[in-house]
Amino acid sequence: MNYMNESENRNRLAQETSPYLLEHKHNYVNWWPWCDEALDLAKQQNKPILLSVGYSACHWCHVMARESFEDKETARLMNNWFINIKVDREERPDIDHTYMQAVNLMGQHGGWPLTMFLFPNGQPFYGGTYFPKERRYGLPGFKDVLNHIRQAWEENNRGLSDIATTVTNALNADISRKPGLAQAANISLKDIDMSAEKLMGISDLEYGGIKKAPKFPQTLMWQYLWRVGMRKNRDDMKQVVKNTAFHLCEGGIYDHLGGGWARYSTDSKWFAPHFEKMLYDNALIISLLIEVWQESKNKLYEARIEETVKWLKREMLSVPDSQGNRAFISSQNAESEGVEGKFYVWKAKEIDEILGEDSAIFKKAYGIKEDGNWEEGTNILYRNHQNHDISIPTELLISCKTKLFKTREKRIRPSSDDKVLADWNGLMIYSLTKAALVFDKKEWLALAVSAFAFIKDNMQSSDMMLGHSYCKGKLMNIAFLADYTNLCLAALELYSATGDRAYLDQSVTWVKTIKELFYDEESKAYFDTTAQKDLISRTKIIEDSVTPSGNGILTIVLAKLYYLLGEGKFHDEARDLISALYSTDIEAFSISSLLSGAALLEHAIHIKITGDAGSAYPLVLEAARIPNANIIIEQIRNIESNEVSPLAYICTKGKCLPPVKTPLQLVNAVKG
Secondary structure, eight states, X not given: OOOSBGGGTBOGGGGOOOHHHXXXXXXXXXXXXXXXXXXXXXXXXXXXXXXXXEOTTOHHHHHHIIIIITOHHHHHHHHHHOEEEEEXXXXXHHHHHHHHHHHHHTTOOOOSSEEEEEOTXXXXXXXXXXXXXXXXXXXXXXXXXXXXXXXXXXXXXXHHHHHHHHHHHHHHHHHHOOOOOOOGGGOOHHHHHHHHHHHHHTBOTTTOSBSXXXXXXOHHHHHHHHHXXXXXXXXXXXXXXXXXXXXXXXXXXXXXXXOOBOSEESSTTSOSEEOOEEHHHHHHHHHHHHHHHHHHOOHHXXXXXXXXXXXXXXXXXXXXXXXXXXXXXXXXXXXXXXXXXTTTOXXXXXXXXXXXXXXXXXHHHTTOOTTOSSGGGOBOOOSTTSOOOTTSOHHHHHHHHHHHHHHHTTSOOOOEEOOEEHXXXXXXXXXXXXXXXXXXXXXXXXXXXXXXXXXXXXXXXXXXXXXSEEETTEEEOOOOHHHHHHHXXXXXXXXXXXXXXXXXXXXXXXXXXXXXXXXXXXXXXXXXXXXXXXXSOOOOOOSOOSSOOHHHHHHHHHXXXXXXXXXXXXXXXXXXXXXXXXXXXXXXXXXXXXXXXXHHHHHOEEEEEESOHHHHHHHHHHHXXXXXXXXXXXXXXXXXXXXXXXXXXXXXXXXXXXXXOSHHHHHHHHHO
């Protein structure tokens, strides 16, 4: 075997900053990071590349590492026959996306860890996800896979090359297709509504979400259904989203003691999660709950948002920079002490000892069973198992939760991935800023302002170019479309909340950079990456996944800039982008962010509020609470006027209404 430092089983990942890559620096595998040197070595030695993609909070990534990468015999096979490259999918989403598409084209279900076998030129010929060390779960053993790949490489290299060429051609054909030529104004509401009906047909009408397990929040999908339901006044559509929101808030997928949502539930009732918490999920769930709260005023949603912001502040802030600003880190692990969920679950006896005479009431409220409701006699806390007993005092439950939380804080914690990712921070800054306005929380706005300043000061070069990932004082200079678009959206929301023109100007600057780096003149859409020689495919991401597509968010940004600045070029660029990407061949619920931009471009309600920050604030607060996703709030300072009181000017559908002075007048004018 060939190690950089065999006495410590240390490999080249020791030089990286990614917490996920550093977790593998002591593996017996002679890992390389993704770099030209590794790719060149594969060419020189004519060896296939074994690419393993994962992330720090991924449970099955840790399982495969323990079973195979920390096993000397398995590592010996990998080191002898392959050039082994380990990638953090959060650090290089472009690599992850390319090869996740490839494994799907091969007829496999995607997921993490992603395990791919490539030619030295990067073209893939075989792939899968988790492989156990020995055959089980209906999956081949990893050592058997390695042997079969080696044999095929030596005996049927031409056949593997044909597969790789076919897959690579398919990847590149997909990015050049032109799905539609519709004008934004001509997007068919009939097609959008038909897609909503299809989504209703696969929805779980009782528990929300999609019918089958596992259940992911899929927040953007439900935001789409909510907006169709609001537009059409469809109570059944709105109720599916309310059910989804309720069970997200009350199921075991939510951390009832510490706040925050896990990535997904393994069952159909949102009960048993994989316990990792991702920044992007929590940002998007907050955004969805805000919209549902605006219409329903359900205090449950407000409470869960507040609890989650406390978790963010307590556990998800980066180390302060030289100015004292802090951004948000990316995730928390599912495991502690090598056991999934150990930090979060409880034995009934533990609860009895901590809560004493209040234990019985608490156990009933949170579904606790004496012999456990989960694995090995342990219990997951959840509340959606029954209708809430209104006879149980809320104050009692809060007191019990506080005692259990203090005890839990003494346990060994799951590790955190302390990378600061520009795109995920953009989503959280946007949602936190919106929540700060809606719920009148100035301290939340201060968190968002601080995070934005951190990114500007530490993740942007002097020429205004962003980096994607910042960790341990080191910036990854490469950036992606979503880094820019999500931060543009965050900047515009901060402009709405503060009236500080610098946020608007920053968004305009980044939009110019987006055009320079990512624009495809032929299709009038945007690549997700800059031109990079180390990738076999340059993708344009059209559909939303667990996060919104960069193209979709850009349509929203351009539409907002059009109304805020009145410059027709932003309208034309948004219209061209929508025209390039919209197609009836794509389900509308898969392009929620793109359709949000189209709706905003055609139906925006631009509310300009004048006056000083203090006196105008009631109008700003009321505008933020109106249940309409197409509202753009702008605070105008230092307006010369004879009016003593602040005013709200409402402009929509090519006309402006007479100014109003009071929050009630504002609401009535918008409903008008």
